[in-house]
Amino acid sequence: MRFFxxxxxxxxxxxxxxxxxxxxxxxxxxxxxxxxxxxVAALYNSQETVNGxxxxxxxxxxxxxxxxxxxxxxxxxxxxMMTVYxxxxxxxxxxxxxxxxxxxxxxxxKALVNLVxxxxxxxxxFSLFYPLILPDSPAAWLWxxxxxxxxxxxxxxxxxxxxxxxxxxxxxxxxxxxxxTASQVFxxxxxxxxxxxxxVGQLSQHTPFPAMFNTSLEVYLGLLQGPxxxxxxxxxxxxxxxxxxxxxxxxxxxxxxxxxxxx
Amino acid sequence: xxEIVRVRDLRKxxxxxxxxxxxxxxxxxxxxxxxxEIRAVEGVSFDLQPGDLVGYLGPNGxxxxxxxxxxxxxxxxxxxxxxARGMTPWAERxxxxxxxxxxFGNRTTLWWDLPVIDSLELLEPMYEIPRERFTRNxxxxxxxxxxxxxxxxxxxxxxxGQRMRADLCAALLHEPELVFLDEPTIGLDVVAxxxxxxxxxxxxxxxxxxxxxxxxxxxxxxRLCERVMILDHGRLLYDxxxxxxxxxxxxxxxLKVDFDEEYRDASLPGLQPPLREGRQAIYSFDxxxxxxxxxxxxxxxxxxxxxxxxxxxPLEETIRRxxxxxxxxx
Amino acid sequence: MARSLRLYxxxxxxQLRSQMTFRISFWIDMLTTGLLNVSYFxxxxxxxxxxxxxxxWTIAELAFIYGMAEISFGLMDMIFSGFDPDxxxxxxxxxxxxxxxLRPVNLFAQLFGSRFLLRxxxxxLQGALVLAYAFANLPVAWTAxxxxxxxxxxxxxxxxxxxxxMMGSTLIIWTIQPIEAVNIITYGGVEMMSYPASIYSTWLxxxxxxxxxxxxxxxxxxxxxxxxxDPLGFPVxxxxxxxAAAGVMLWLALRFWHFGLTHYQSTGT
Numbered sequence: 001m002r003f004f005x006x007x008x009x010x011x012x013x014x015x016x017x018x019x020x021x022x023x024x025x026x027x028x029x030x031x032x033x034x035x036x037x038x039x040v041a042a043l044y045n046s047q048e049t050v051n052g053x054x055x056x057x058x059x060x061x062x063x064x065x066x067x068x069x070x071x072x073x074x075x076x077x078x079x080x081m082m083t084v085y086x087x088x089x090x091x092x093x094x095x096x097x098x099x100x101x102x103x104x105x106x107x108x109x110k111a112l113v114n115l116v117x118x119x120x121x122x123x124x125x126f127s128l129f130y131p132l133i134l135p136d137s138p139a140a141w142l143w144x145x146x147x148x149x150x151x152x153x154x155x156x157x158x159x160x161x162x163x164x165x166x167x168x169x170x171x172x173x174x175x176x177x178x179x180x181t182a183s184q185v186f187x188x189x190x191x192x193x194x195x196x197x198x199x200v201g202q203l204s205q206h207t208p209f210p211a212m213f214n215t216s217l218e219v220y221l222g223l224l225q226g227p228x229x230x231x232x233x234x235x236x237x238x239x240x241x242x243x244x245x246x247x248x249x250x251x252x253x254x255x256x257x258x259x260x261x262x263x
Numbered sequence: 264x265x266e267i268v269r270v271r272d273l274r275k276x277x278x279x280x281x282x283x284x285x286x287x288x289x290x291x292x293x294x295x296x297x298x299x300e301i302r303a304v305e306g307v308s309f310d311l312q313p314g315d316l317v318g319y320l321g322p323n324g325x326x327x328x329x330x331x332x333x334x335x336x337x338x339x340x341x342x343x344x345x346x347a348r349g350m351t352p353w354a355e356r357x358x359x360x361x362x363x364x365x366x367f368g369n370r371t372t373l374w375w376d377l378p379v380i381d382s383l384e385l386l387e388p389m390y391e392i393p394r395e396r397f398t399r400n401x402x403x404x405x406x407x408x409x410x411x412x413x414x415x416x417x418x419x420x421x422x423x424g425q426r427m428r429a430d431l432c433a434a435l436l437h438e439p440e441l442v443f444l445d446e447p448t449i450g451l452d453v454v455a456x457x458x459x460x461x462x463x464x465x466x467x468x469x470x471x472x473x474x475x476x477x478x479x480x481x482x483x484x485x486r487l488c489e490r491v492m493i494l495d496h497g498r499l500l501y502d503x504x505x506x507x508x509x510x511x512x513x514x515x516x517x518l519k520v521d522f523d524e525e526y527r528d529a530s531l532p533g534l535q536p537p538l539r540e541g542r543q544a545i546y547s548f549d550x551x552x553x554x555x556x557x558x559x560x561x562x563x564x565x566x567x568x569x570x571x572x573x574x575x576x577p578l579e580e581t582i583r584r585x586x587x588x589x590x591x592x593x
Numbered sequence: 594m595a596r597s598l599r600l601y602x603x604x605x606x607x608q609l610r611s612q613m614t615f616r617i618s619f620w621i622d623m624l625t626t627g628l629l630n631v632s633y634f635x636x637x638x639x640x641x642x643x644x645x646x647x648x649x650w651t652i653a654e655l656a657f658i659y660g661m662a663e664i665s666f667g668l669m670d671m672i673f674s675g676f677d678p679d680x681x682x683x684x685x686x687x688x689x690x691x692x693x694x695l696r697p698v699n700l701f702a703q704l705f706g707s708r709f710l711l712r713x714x715x716x717x718l719q720g721a722l723v724l725a726y727a728f729a730n731l732p733v734a735w736t737a738x739x740x741x742x743x744x745x746x747x748x749x750x751x752x753x754x755x756x757x758x759m760m761g762s763t764l765i766i767w768t769i770q771p772i773e774a775v776n777i778i779t780y781g782g783v784e785m786m787s788y789p790a791s792i793y794s795t796w797l798x799x800x801x802x803x804x805x806x807x808x809x810x811x812x813x814x815x816x817x818x819x820x821x822x823d824p825l826g827f828p829v830x831x832x833x834x835x836x837a838a839a840g841v842m843l844w845l846a847l848r849f850w851h852f853g854l855t856h857y858q859s860t861g862t
Contacts, residue, residue, distance in 0.1 A: 020770065020773075021773075023773075024772075024773025024774075024776075025773070027773060027774065027777060028773060028776065028777050028781070031777050031781045032781060032784065034793075034794075034797055035781065035784050035785055035788075035793070035797075038788075038792045038793045038794065038797070039647070039788055039792060041792070042647050042648040042788075042789075042792035043640065043641075043644045043647050044644075045644075045648075050643070050644075051643075171618055171621065174618065174621050174622055174625055177625050177626070177629065178625045178628065178629070181628075181629045181632055182632075185632050185633075185636050190633070190636050191636055191637075191640050195640045195643060196636070196639050196640055196643070197639055197642060197643060200639060277860065278860075332691075335695060336694070336695075337691050337694050337695070337858065338858060338859070339858050339859045353858060356694065357697045357698070357699070358697070360694075360695055360696060360697045361697035363695075365695055370687070370688060370692075372692055372695070374607065376611045377607060377611065381607070385603065385604075385607070388599065388600060388603060389600060389696060389697065389698055390697060391596075
């Protein structure tokens with residue numbers, strides 16, 4: 001456990017040295033947030049609410065989306081597969097910790113820095129341009145945090161799964177590009193899922209993607225109450241658990257293959 | 264005879280930003296940057312005659328690559344006059360570069376993903392080499408450098424030795440009159456080094472190509488160059504023949520002796536006591552003051568000798584002493 | 594000049610050959626990139642279906658400016674990939690720029706010829722598809738002047754954004770690392786251009802009108818092509834400023850590049 005914490009701390013410190021990159025990311029997110037918000041506002045025109053999503057909420061959604069991309073790593077990640085291809089994964093395999101846990105620690109470190117530096121700072125900046133909605137009760141805040149943690153876990157497991165395919169194919173990168181695009185579209189990152197035709201929302205329920213993002217935002221915006229809220233959180237927990245188990249399984253199989261093949 | 268390279272009082276100073284640590288440092292750097300100067304080259308002058316094969320030596324940071332960059336037209340000097348092939352290198356880049364060649368030990372001039380032959384063929388339109396001259400040169404160099412086995416291999420798959428040979432061929436295909444060799448034997452095994460040296464010597468002798476050779480491997484220099492230039496801290500410390508360099512500075516010779524009998528005291532008057540091990544002794548003496556024949560005669564007069572070996576110091580040691588003791592301070 | 598062009602095409606053919614040797618993964622790559630971009634448009638399309646229009650622009654009209662921006666950016670990305678700041682910074686750091694300077698060939702021909710990403714075809718094709726959809730569904734009369742001006746606008750867009758790439762790369766001569774601000778202007782710019790400029794706030798629109806004149810490259814010509822009135826009150830000839838805007842940007846980029854190269858040659862990085 002202490003080892004795990006140490007990994008998180010190391011990763012955190014490492015991230016803080018990439019100051020320029022963090023600032024750059026902030027700026028990019030900010031500008032794209034403004035552009036997307038303009039599109040959504042133009043779409044709404046004079047309508048107040050669309051499919052249960054008020055304009056205010058939609059704009060808040062866009063702002064938080066941009067603030068959270070880094071924390072939730074919505075653009076995906078190719079780090080693990082790069083170490084597989086370069087062979088440097090050997091260094092990790094020697095450690096007495098599961099690769100899944102090891103990378104999770106690293107991810108948490110990065111996620112924390114991204115959350116504070118890009119997430120919260122960006123939110124503050126956005127609030128200067130748009131009136132942002134805030135959760136109205138401590139309970140709402142609590143559920144939001146829980147939901148975001150679950151979302152992060154799902155995102156991590158999904159990225160891990162994609163990267164683990166590198167044990168079998170030399171072109172996991174291409175697979176990654178396709179997979180991460182799917183997650184961007186169906187997680188509601190590009191545009192709130194409620195603004196799509198209903199069939200899109202229904203289709204995406206069969207995938208883990210909405211649980212990676214859209215669900216958490218709806219919790220935050222207070223769109224889900226009572227039984228709907230419970231269902232959403234349980235849904236997220238189920239996906240998180242399911243994907244993680246799948247990760248362990250595939251990792252096991254993949255490592256066995258790696259050891260036999262000799263990488 | 265008109266020189267092919269003429270350098271007079273070459274000077275190059277770099278202004279480097281003082282890097283301040285931390286976030287406040289970066290901010291400060293933006294508003295009030297501070298610089299310090301690095302004097303890479305300070306008043307270097309020399310000539311190269313057509314057909315010269317000159318070694319250019321110096322410790323790291325001496326200013327060698329800066330000089331080469333100026334001579335290849337990549338860098339504009341801070342002062343001084345440079346004429347090569349009748350032109351000012353950086354001012355007439357495209358025209359100037361057409362008649363020079365360059366080989367770099369640490370990176371290739373060829374296209375990474377292409378087979379060697381494709382890279383070489385690309386040079387034909389690039390340097391506007393007449394077709395039949397190109398074919399002739401390619402054939403000759405290919406044989407001399409034994410490129411045949413890997414002409415179809417992509418450059419990225421070549422071993423270091425193969426890549427170096429390919430680069431050499433590429434540098435000479437367009438028959439330049441002036442060639443710069445920057446560490447051409449670095450990292451190579453003895454056999455490969457010898458092949459490269461032979462090729463360099465052949466091209467220089469047969470085709471009269473003027474060459475400036477930068478290297479840390481002093482055996483390269485001993486095997487190829489009659490003349491050397493030694494650079495340190497941006498200043499030219501020595502420009503002359505190897506022979507003269509040795510005559511002036513190569514002082515520490517050693518004599519290894521195998522005695523026929525056990526001698527308790529094997530010292531010679533006027534000489535440092537030798538290093539002893541059983542019947543062996545190693546004497547050091549200053550060759551400039553004492554020719555080896557005298558030492559040998561003195562030994563033969565005193566002791567019964569079974570075997571005798573005179574050793575000159577390697578060039579490396581001489582040069583090291585020159586760097587370290589700054590023997591050549593102008 | 595002719596010699597440089599010939600060499601450029603020769604370098605291009607080398608690029609293409611080496612990219613097409615990885616046969617299967619090349620097609621997969623192109624397919625995935627194309628699908629990627631199609632899905633981006635598809636998501637916009639789906640949302641538009643629900644709303645019917647955006648700022649008074651129909652789906653077909655939006656498809657027009659969206660498709661134009663995509664096609665131009667895809668083409669620019671393919672042709673100017675040697676000047677992509679992210680790649681250029683690696684290039685310079687490895688000392689490869691010096692290698693190019695050691696050859697008796699025009700530097701531009703070599704830089705353009707050093708990278709040509711065929712896989713950008715995916716984005717180009719997607720843009721073409723979207724544009725085709727627009728043409729099929731627009732109730733617009735395509736007169737001769739419009740048809741003549743259309744390719745000119747596309748070329749202007751390619752040149753303008755290529756100029757931005759070039760400026761971003763020139764900065765690297767000083768900064769070594771690519772500056773993210775440039776990415777914001779290029780990738781943010783194409784995103785901005787894909788929608789009617791009237792939806793943006795005044796200062797944001799001002800940024801892309803007066804600082805980086807992208808508004809004149811897609812939005813205004815579109816007003817002309819689609820027979821739409823100008824809600825912003827610009828002069829009547831505004832739609833025809835595209836080539837001029839591109840020309841100015843290119844000129845600035847070339848001067849800046851020349852300045853940067855001189856600096857490079859006096860400091861050697």
